[in-house]
Amino acid sequence: MRTTFDNTLEAITTMTADKKKKILFANIPADGHFNPLTGLAAHLKNEGHDVRWYTGPTYASKIEKLGIPYYLFAKAKEVTVHNIDEVIPERKKIKNHVKKVVLDICSYFIDRGTEFFEDIKDINQGFDFDVLIADNAFTGITFVKRILKKQVVTIGILPLGETSKELPPPIMGLTPAKSFAGKTFHAFLRYMTDNVLLKKPHELMHKYHAQYGVKLPKLNIFDVQIQHSTLYLQSGTPGFEYRRPQMSKNIHFIGPLMPYSSGKPYKLEFEEQIRKYDKLILVTQGTFEGDVTKLIIPTLDAFKGTNNLVVVTTAGWQTAELRERYLDYENIIIEDFIPFNAIMPYADVYVSNGGYGGVMLSINNKLPMVVGGVHEGKNEICARVGYFKLGVNLHTERPKPEKIRKAVEEVMRNNIYQRNVERLAVEFSKYDPLKICQKFIEELPAKAGK
Numbered sequence: 233m234r235t236t237f238d239n240t241l242e243a244i245t246t247m248t249a250d251k252k253k254k255i256l257f258a259n260i261p262a263d264g265h266f267n268p269l270t271g272l273a274a275h276l277k278n279e280g281h282d283v284r285w286y287t288g289p290t291y292a293s294k295i296e297k298l299g300i301p302y303y304l305f306a307k308a309k310e311v312t313v314h315n316i317d318e319v320i321p322e323r324k325k326i327k328n329h330v331k332k333v334v335l336d337i338c339s340y341f342i343d344r345g346t347e348f349f350e351d352i353k354d355i356n357q358g359f360d361f362d363v364l365i366a367d368n369a370f371t372g373i374t375f376v377k378r379i380l381k382k383q384v385v386t387i388g389i390l391p392l393g394e395t396s397k398e399l400p401p402p403i404m405g406l407t408p409a410k411s412f413a414g415k416t417f418h419a420f421l422r423y424m425t426d427n428v429l430l431k432k433p434h435e436l437m438h439k440y441h442a443q444y445g446v447k448l449p450k451l452n453i454f455d456v457q458i459q460h461s462t463l464y465l466q467s468g469t470p471g472f473e474y475r476r477p478q479m480s481k482n483i484h485f486i487g488p489l490m491p492y493s494s495g496k497p498y499k500l501e502f503e504e505q506i507r508k509y510d511k512l513i514l515v516t517q518g519t520f521e522g523d524v525t526k527l528i529i530p531t532l533d534a535f536k537g538t539n540n541l542v543v544v545t546t547a548g549w550q551t552a553e554l555r556e557r558y559l560d561y562e563n564i565i566i567e568d569f570i571p572f573n574a575i576m577p578y579a580d581v582y583v584s585n586g587g588y589g590g591v592m593l594s595i596n597n598k599l600p601m602v603v604g605g606v607h608e609g610k611n612e613i614c615a616r617v618g619y620f621k622l623g624v625n626l627h628t629e630r631p632k633p634e635k636i637r638k639a640v641e642e643v644m645r646n647n648i649y650q651r652n653v654e655r656l657a658v659e660f661s662k663y664d665p666l667k668i669c670q671k672f673i674e675e676l677p678a679k680a681g682k
Contacts (some may be wrong), residue, residue, distance in 0.1 A: 241299065242259065242605050243407055252280055252586060253361075253363050253575045253673060253674070254281075254282045254284075254359065255276060255281050255284070255361060255363045255364075255365060256351070256352070256359065256361065256362075256363070256364050256365070257269055257284070257285040257287075258366040258367075258372065259291070260288040260350065261287065261290055261291065261311065261503060262519075263519040263547075263571020263603065264588060265369055265370070266294075267344075267492070268467060268556045268588075268589055269617075270294070270491050271490050271491055271492040271666065272387070273300060274300075276669075279301070284301045285300050285301070285303070286302070286348075286355060286494055287302060288312070289310060290310065290312055303351070305347075305351060306346060306352070306354065308351050308485075309440070310324050311344070311585075313519065313520045313522065320339045323669075326476045329606060332437040332607065333403060333670065336437055336607075337430070337433045338413055339635060342371055342648045344371055345372055345374075345375065347414065348375075349375035352380070362678060363384070363673060364383070364385070364628065365658070366385075366389065367387055367389050367390045368387060368393070368457055370386075373457055374448070374456060374457070375441070375444060375446070377460045377462070379446065383462045383677075384462045385461065385669075386461035386463070386465070388465065388468075388483075389469055389588055389589070389607050390612065390654055391472075391609075392459050392473050392479075392483070393454035393455075394454065394455060394480060394483065395455055396478070397422075397477075398477055399474055399476060400418040400422070401422045401452075401610065404425070404611070405612050405614065405615045406549075407474075407616075408474050408619075415540070422502065425452075426506065430453060437453055437456065449490045458480055460484065461482060463484065464482050465669055466483060466681040468485060469487055469659050469660055469663060470659075471659045472595070472616055472620065474616075474619075484668075484672065486663060486668045487664065487668065488592040488596055488663070489592075489665045489669075490589075490592070490593070490596075491589070493573070500575065502565055503564070509541035509636035511580040511581070512541045512542075512578050512642060513531070513541070513542045514575055514579040514621075515528055515531045515545075516528075516544070516545045516584050516587075517523070517546075517584070517585050518590065519548070521608075521629075522549040525605075526630050527542070527585055528554065529549050530542055530630075530631055531583050532544065532564060533633040534633035534634070534637040535563070536561045536563070536564060537563065538560060541563050541565065542563060543575060544564070544566045545567055546567070546624070547569065548567065548568045549568060554566045572590065572593045577597060579597075580641050581599070581600060581643050583601070584605070584612040585605035585634065586603040586604070586617065587605075588613050595622065595660060597657075598650070599621060600625030601653075602623055602624045604626035604628055604631050605629055613627075614627075620656070622652050622653045622656065623641055623643055623653070624649075626639060
């Protein structure tokens with residue numbers, strides 16, 4: 233005879249089983265687009281979901297370490313920081329920032345969309361997944377949603393790019409206007425962006441979708457990605473985003489989504505050296521930017537031989553050459569990689585080109601910043617750092633040593649930056665990104681709508 237307990241247990245078991253999903257992760261082949269997804273993928277796998285990954289060969293070994301099965305690009309071309317100028321040779325000749333942005337949008341992102349979709353369509357034959365989870369620049373999103381009718385969860389790993397009548401157009405690195413004249417100018421810029429600057433990307437995007445019988449609404453290219461996502465889960469919190477009167481209902485802030493960490497402690501080999509100096513300045517240009525003359529060398533030149541310890545992480549870009557160049561300076565440490573959560577608690581200022589993941593970690597560690605980035609959407613991130621007074625925005629990716637020195641000294645001297653970053657860190661701490669994402673994903677119905 234079945235008891236009430238038996239019936240309840242069966243109901244719970246059935247409900248739990250129904251929540252388990254077949255999940256396919258996907259990413260644009262760039263560290264800043266891949267790394268934030270790793271923690272979520274590992275978490276969902278540990279929660280019993282069937283998690284797999286579609287990516288380029290560059291990330292195969294990292295996914296293997298997570299114990300996640302993967303599918304490599306087959307029809308899609310892997311364009312990375314290391315081969316982008318070979319795959320897109322005309323890129324090296326372009327000096328104009330706007331033209332370079334347009335080329336990157338077309339060649340690095342939009343041109344890859346149908347290639348991604350063809351691969352995913354083949355993957356779906358053997359792995360009939362329920363949900364695609366991808367970074368917000370992954371241009372296969374709309375095809376998977378509209379043609380395969382799959383649930384698509386997009387992770388915003390850059391500042392929120394949804395357009396608004398109250399804000400300047402995204403990608404320009406502008407902050408909200410306060411005056412009527414400023415708002416009128418931003419309205420003009422929004423029109424010019426959609427109808428002139430991004431005309432070619434718009435036309436290219438519509439062309440590719442039309443080849444598959446998909447008619448897209450007349451939207452900004454950034455809005456298309458958002459509108460075609462079942463859920464758009466934005467890394468970060470409202471305190472790091474401009475206020476807007478309206479936001480699409482599928483957008484949700486989830487707190488700072490961080491890369492997977494084993495949790496093992498990391499011992500810094502230079503802890504004794506840290507104690508010898510008054511201040512520690514942490515410097516990086518991230519993984520994408522390999523030209524160390526932009527930010528790393530000017531910062532080193534600004535503080536070499538001072539009573540400030542300068543710790544540089546190069547991501548492997550010219551580490552040996554930099555060590556040789558600054559060999560005579562005891563206050564300079566240059567490494568390929570140091571886990572930021574291990575070094576940031578010791579730091580007083582974080583100098584970077586504004587990579588989103590690094591900025592999120594800096595806020596988490598209550599560390600004010602000096603930022604100087606323009607390309608790859610860095611200008612939007614740097615603009616927010618300056619707007620919310622979490623640090624100083626240099627407004628250039630090639631600052632002079634004197635400008636960096638003054639900015640770092642300003643951040644050290646003026647407590648407003650420390651107070652603001654601490655206030656936002658408290659807001660960050662109120663979010664549990666992994667559990668928030670898990671809840672949203674598990675509550676998705678089996679099939680997507682239109």
